[in-house]
Amino acid sequence: SNKAALDDQSHRRWNPLLDEWVLVSPHRAKRPWQGQQEAPATDVPPSYDASCYLCAGNKRITGDINPAYQGTFVFDNDFPALQDNAVELDVPDDSLLVARSVQGAARVICFSPDHSKSLPQLSEAALVGVIDTWVTQLLELGAQYEWVQIFENKGAVMGCSNPHPHGQVWAQDQLPTEAAKIDANLARYQHEHERNLLLDYAEKEIALGERVVEQNDHWVVVVPFWACWPFETLLLPRMPVTHLDQLNVEQKASLAQILKRFLTRYDNLFQCSFPYSMGWRGRAFNNQDQSHWQLHASFFPPLLRSASVKKFMVGYEMLAEAQRDITPEQAAERLRACSTTHFLSE
Amino acid sequence: SNKAALDDQSHRRWNPLLDEWVLVSPHRAKRPWQGQQEAPATDVPPSYDASCYLCAGNKRITGDINPAYQGTFVFDNDFPALQDNAVELDVPDDSLLVARSVQGAARVICFSPDHSKSLPQLSEAALVGVIDTWVTQLLELGAQYEWVQIFENKGAVMGCSNPHPHGQVWAQDQLPTEAAKIDANLARYQHEHERNLLLDYAEKEIALGERVVEQNDHWVVVVPFWACWPFETLLLPRMPVTHLDQLNVEQKASLAQILKRFLTRYDNLFQCSFPYSMGWRGRAFNNQDQSHWQLHASFFPPLLRSASVKKFMVGYEMLAEAQRDITPEQAAERLRACSTTHFLSE
Ligand SMILES: O=P(O)(O)O[C@H]1O[C@H](CO)[C@@H](O)[C@H](O)[C@H]1O
Numbered sequence: 001s002n003k004a005a006l007d008d009q010s011h012r013r014w015n016p017l018l019d020e021w022v023l024v025s026p027h028r029a030k031r032p033w034q035g036q037q038e039a040p041a042t043d044v045p046p047s048y049d050a051s052c053y054l055c056a057g058n059k060r061i062t063g064d065i066n067p068a069y070q071g072t073f074v075f076d077n078d079f080p081a082l083q084d085n086a087v088e089l090d091v092p093d094d095s096l097l098v099a100r101s102v103q104g105a106a107r108v109i110c111f112s113p114d115h116s117k118s119l120p121q122l123s124e125a126a127l128v129g130v131i132d133t134w135v136t137q138l139l140e141l142g143a144q145y146e147w148v149q150i151f152e153n154k155g156a157v158m159g160c161s162n163p164h165p166h167g168q169v170w171a172q173d174q175l176p177t178e179a180a181k182i183d184a185n186l187a188r189y190q191h192e193h194e195r196n197l198l199l200d201y202a203e204k205e206i207a208l209g210e211r212v213v214e215q216n217d218h219w220v221v222v223v224p225f226w227a228c229w230p231f232e233t234l235l236l237p238r239m240p241v242t243h244l245d246q247l248n249v250e251q252k253a254s255l256a257q258i259l260k261r262f263l264t265r266y267d268n269l270f271q272c273s274f275p276y277s278m279g280w281r282g283r284a285f286n287n288q289d290q291s292h293w294q295l296h297a298s299f300f301p302p303l304l305r306s307a308s309v310k311k312f313m314v315g316y317e318m319l320a321e322a323q324r325d326i327t328p329e330q331a332a333e334r335l336r337a338c339s340t341t342h343f344l345s346e
Numbered sequence: 347s348n349k350a351a352l353d354d355q356s357h358r359r360w361n362p363l364l365d366e367w368v369l370v371s372p373h374r375a376k377r378p379w380q381g382q383q384e385a386p387a388t389d390v391p392p393s394y395d396a397s398c399y400l401c402a403g404n405k406r407i408t409g410d411i412n413p414a415y416q417g418t419f420v421f422d423n424d425f426p427a428l429q430d431n432a433v434e435l436d437v438p439d440d441s442l443l444v445a446r447s448v449q450g451a452a453r454v455i456c457f458s459p460d461h462s463k464s465l466p467q468l469s470e471a472a473l474v475g476v477i478d479t480w481v482t483q484l485l486e487l488g489a490q491y492e493w494v495q496i497f498e499n500k501g502a503v504m505g506c507s508n509p510h511p512h513g514q515v516w517a518q519d520q521l522p523t524e525a526a527k528i529d530a531n532l533a534r535y536q537h538e539h540e541r542n543l544l545l546d547y548a549e550k551e552i553a554l555g556e557r558v559v560e561q562n563d564h565w566v567v568v569v570p571f572w573a574c575w576p577f578e579t580l581l582l583p584r585m586p587v588t589h590l591d592q593l594n595v596e597q598k599a600s601l602a603q604i605l606k607r608f609l610t611r612y613d614n615l616f617q618c619s620f621p622y623s624m625g626w627r628g629r630a631f632n633n634q635d636q637s638h639w640q641l642h643a644s645f646f647p648p649l650l651r652s653a654s655v656k657k658f659m660v661g662y663e664m665l666a667e668a669q670r671d672i673t674p675e676q677a678a679e680r681l682r683a684c685s686t687t688h689f690l691s692e
């Protein structure tokens with residue numbers, strides 16, 4: 001049957017958000033594994049670290065002093081990749097050397113004054129505070145820029161060496177490359193089916209169940225059919241919503257709940273603070289019709305086998321096509337088998 | 347002027363091969379650098395390592411014994427991501443869960459029996475041997491599969507923990523995602539301009555000079571205008587050639603020469619065995635017109651500041667758009683300043 005073949009044979013799966021394919025090689029997971037069993041990472045950082053530039057009251061490299069914040073704290077990135085440029089670039093008239101000016105902003109969002117706690121270790125009330133901060137940033141930056149990218153890089157393997165819980169928000173006055181692809185593909189589906197791609201997809205996955213990791217009344221977390229990273233997940237609302245600012249109080253509370261539950265599964269999978277990059281995508285802030293948009297969050301974790309063995313997206317992936325070993329169905333099953341009580345809590 | 351603004355302000359550059367944009371933030375390179383100055387990596391592995399599964403005469407995990415090879419040695423990957431499947435998948439009739447069967451092959455190419463030498467440390471004669479092996483593989487696999495991807499992952503940071511000089515070749519019976527994009531964009535340019543995109547581009551860069559790292563009669567190496575990775579390079583032929591099998595003896599000799607010279611610059615930049623993923627792209631092996639194709643090799647090295655400080659392509663890059671700090675022009679200048687005599691040779 002198809003299902004057995006998908007579980008056993010190399011095949012390609014299509015990502016309808018990006019209109020790109022991923023190569024799946026399930027038989028590769030059968031490769032012998034001289035299984036490095038790692039001890040749980042139980043070394044917990046202190047709640048306050050005098051050398052951390054994100055802790056309350058500490059000095060940053062610019063000389064600015066962080067306030068004695070209680071919930072979240074947002075400040076302009078000290079070395080922003082995006083900023084408002086003084087000079088507008090002349091667009092060079094060339095078919096191959098094409099550049100354009102970009103205006104934007106970059107900010108850092110501290111999730112909590114507690115240096116030692118990552119998102120799944122915060123209370124649901126504190127997580128609602130994080131969601132509210134995301135909304136405030138979205139509206140502030142959306143008033144000025146077309147695209148607002150909320151994201152978090154977590155863990156040294158994702159280039160983030162400071163364990164203090166924090167994310168970022170970058171905004172630019174043009175649709176970025178990946179956003180433009182998704183925008184086009186959501187619009188095409190809406191046009192062809194008169195329905196929303198991600199709402200249809202959420203319903204379908206809930207009905208099938210095999211890729212669902214967690215669900216509640218308003219949200220569902222799946223390992224998407226077209227996942228690239230071994231334990232990649234997609235967090236989807238079960239109701240139409242174009243961006244975080246559209247959520248009501250109840251939907252935010254249930255978002256906090258599902259975030260805490262499924263991020264706890266992540267940490268429990270390899271008994272470590274699970275590294276990932278995550279981010280929210282939703283409607284653009286321009287004058288065009290945005291009704292084809294549906295809010296979603298993607299989580300891209302690099303780990304494959306253990307707290308230290310990651311998947312490398314390298315040669316074939318960079319030159320030709322992304323490739324994965326275990327199937328999305330196997331990954332979802334592994335995550336469903338994890339507890340929703342954090343391994344560090346007692 | 348434009349040139350000063352490109353050197354100083356955030357802007358976006360367009361990649362005509364992928365029709366994608368990259369964000370450039372040159373001002374970010376001015377961020378203070380508590381410059382970890384690293385000692386040159388002078389620990390050279392032995393010429394033969396009894397525990398290496400690629401050295402001549404050694405046993406692999408399958409029980410197979412490597413022959414006493416002198417030049418290159420090719421064998422089927424012991425855990426292939428692509429293989430010929432027994433069962434053809436039924437294409438499921440669904441607009442969102444789309445999968446298809448793929449047939450293919452995966453092989454390993456040892457570049458030399460000498461465990462201690464990477465490509466720039468081989469003689470030009472040995473490099474011609476590597477090129478000839480690539481050609482043989484291309485023709486063998488091209489007879490059966492539509493796309494033949496020759497590539498090399500080098501260095502632990504690129505997922506390759508064995509320093510024995512080797513690359514891979516994977517083939518599949520369908521155009522992979524990135525290849526399909528390049529195919530479409532080369533065809534469009536050819537259609538619009540009645541010229542080849544990459545031939546035009548090579549000429550333009552040679553005339554301008556500022557992004558050229560190395561050139562000879564038949565080849566040029568540039569940091570492309572749209573480079574993502576800090577020291578990414580593009581190796582281009584200066585004559586029309588759709589794939590490696592079209593090269594004559596003289597063109598292969600001059601390819602060996604330029605490879606040795608510019609890979610030596612790479613090693614000298616941070617005085618280490620410079621990690622990267624590289625790969626060749628050229629025409630597809632199908633019955634369609636391939637005259638829009640032009641052979642090229644891309645090198646994607648992760649290092650940014652030193653032998654151990656790499657660029658992370660994470661949050662914003664994964665969710666929204668690739669981002670770089672130093673400009674391609676600055677990177678080319680740094681590489682031009684490096685010697686073409688290897689730091690380990692005397
Ligand atoms: O085949 P290898 O060397 O074991 O595997 C390496 O290269 C492959 C092709 O780029 C990647 O898919 C793997 O993630 C990487 O670890």
Ligand SMILES: O=P(O)(O)O[C@H]1O[C@H](CO)[C@@H](O)[C@H](O)[C@H]1O
Nearest residue numbers: 159657658659660661662663669
């Ligand atoms: O801004 P940070 O945390 O210094 O930088 C990190 O996140 C950025 C956004 O994903 C990346 O561009 C950088 O490569 C990464 O190191």
